[in-house]
Structures are given as structure tokens and as C-alpha cells.
Amino acid sequence: MDPGRWYRIGNLARLRFFILAPFLVAILAMPCVVQASNSFFLLYRQWQPYDWPEDLPSASEVTRSQRGLGWQKQSSASTFGINYDYQPLRIRTGEPAHNGHLHRLTFDGDWQHRFYRVEARAGVAGTSNMFKYRDFHSDVLNGRIAVFRAMDETSPLSIGIGGDHRFGSFRWLPRIRWQHSNENGYWLLDLPVLLKWQSPGQRWEFRVERNGDRWATLDKTREVENALYLREWRTEIEYRAYDGRRAWPAVTLGVGASVDTRVRYKDLNTGTADLKLGDALLASLRLDW
Secondary structure, eight states: OOHHHHHHHHHHHHHHHHHHHHHHHHHHHSOOSSOOEEEEEEEEEEEOOBOOTTOOTTOOOBEEEEEEEEEEEEOSSEEEEEEEEEEEEEOOSSOBSSOSEEEEEEEEEEEEETTEEEEEEEEEEEEHHHHHTTOOOGGGEEEEEEEEEESSTTOSEEEEEEEESTTSSOEEEEEEEEEEEETTEEEEEEETTEEEEEOGGGOEEEEEEEEEEEEEEEOTTSOOEEEEEEEEEEEEEEEEEEOOOTTSOEEEEEEEEEEEEEEEEEETTTEEEEEEEEEEEEEEEEEEO
16 A cells, blocks of 8 residues: 555544544543443344335345444443444445445443533444455544533533534534433433433333444445445334343343435445435344343
């Protein structure tokens, strides 16, 4: 690979790392005031095929699934996790400048101290051929961050700002966060990206969230460098069917839907494709140890 290209990628990587690293270090360095809990999970999620948006007789459906695993350490003041997921997104029309095999490895966490809360994630995301041949470009580096300040130490309401790819390219948006617990469960409202409810005992969970991320891409000949952006509104209800005992994992089942799913990528024949895939039902299975 051209040494100048490696130099440019290295400079960009160091810049993004220095921006996100202080927040992640702060999360990891926070003393645990209570005994921390560790957990490991496996996840499988399957979507109903998306109808091709152009209604062309020759076009095939778009299929999508997700396999994930991760580890998380949690205390009363902070959370830190390592997560990996693989999403086959198969678009069988045109000449996409990607192979549809999307891999992502992230380090994420949150930290709470008095008035302030920090949520951060950093990692790498790209198509399989990029990692197979170690042919990286700058879009492989990815992350998101949000910073909140509460009205006071006991207030359930906090305001802040967050930056991520949920609404397309990376952008900063104001955020409002409100949380509350009562006999009906736990409520979390994080506008404009998340609404969550958990039942007492956390047997049931319901979420409406804005998802969106970027994967660095290479075409089959590894000549065209670009990125794929996938974004959606997702609603899902989960039920913990089995609590788990000893070596047996807890089992959580989920059903939901992806709404207004959009994908943007480079097509070798037509240029940038910004497609609305529409809506699709989904089901998930999660195992926690």
C-alpha cells in the first residue's frame, strides 16, 4: 500500500482516538463504589426480507440478519463493554461497491458523576474484504459520543449534545434525557434517539430507537474506497423467558419492526445510491451469562 496513504490514515486515526480516548479512559478509571457485575451475551436477529424499493420485476429482495457477541462490566456509576457484530446485508441488483458482509468491533461505556453523564463508543467497522486483506481506509474508524448535564443532583431531567451517524453522516444534535422509576417500571426518554420501558424485575422491555451507522467498504477488486450508511427507526419488545441458572444462560426473546430503513452506498454503474428499503418485521434471540 502507498506509504503516503498509510500516513494520512494514521494521522486521522490518531486525531479521532485523542478526541474519544479521554472519555473512555475516564469511564474505565472510575472507582466502583459497589461490587461490579460482569456479563457475556450472544445475539441473533433476523429481519423479514425488504421489498426492493423501485418495484422492478428483475430486482431481488434485500435480506438482512445480525449475529453479535459481547462482554459488559457494570457498576452503579459506570458501564464498559466490548461488542462485535456481523450483518450480512445482501443487495442483489446493480454493482454495489461492497460485498454485503459488514463487520463491527466497538468499545463503549458510560460514566455518571454528580451532574454529568458521558456516553461514548469507538471502534472499527467495515466489509469483510477490508479486514481479510488489511486494506483499510479512514472510514473504518467509527464512534459516537454524548454529554449530558442534569438540572441538579436529584433531577430526572438532563440536557446535552451528541454526535453520531444515526441520521446519516456524522452530525451533532441537541439531546434531552429523562428517566424515572415507579411501581410500573423504569422509563427512559432520550430525545431524539430513544424511548425505553422496563417492567418491574426487568422481565419485559420495550424500545423505540433511532439506529444508524457507517461501515467502510471496498469493491471486489479493492480499487474503490467508500462507505455504506444504514439507518432506521426500530421498535422492539423483549421478554426474558428464562432467568438462567449456573452454567445455563438467561434467554430473551424479541419481536419488532424496522421502519423507514434507508441505505446509502456507491454503485459502480450509477454512482451514489440512496435507497429507501421500507419496513420489515424482525425477531431476535439473546443468551446472557
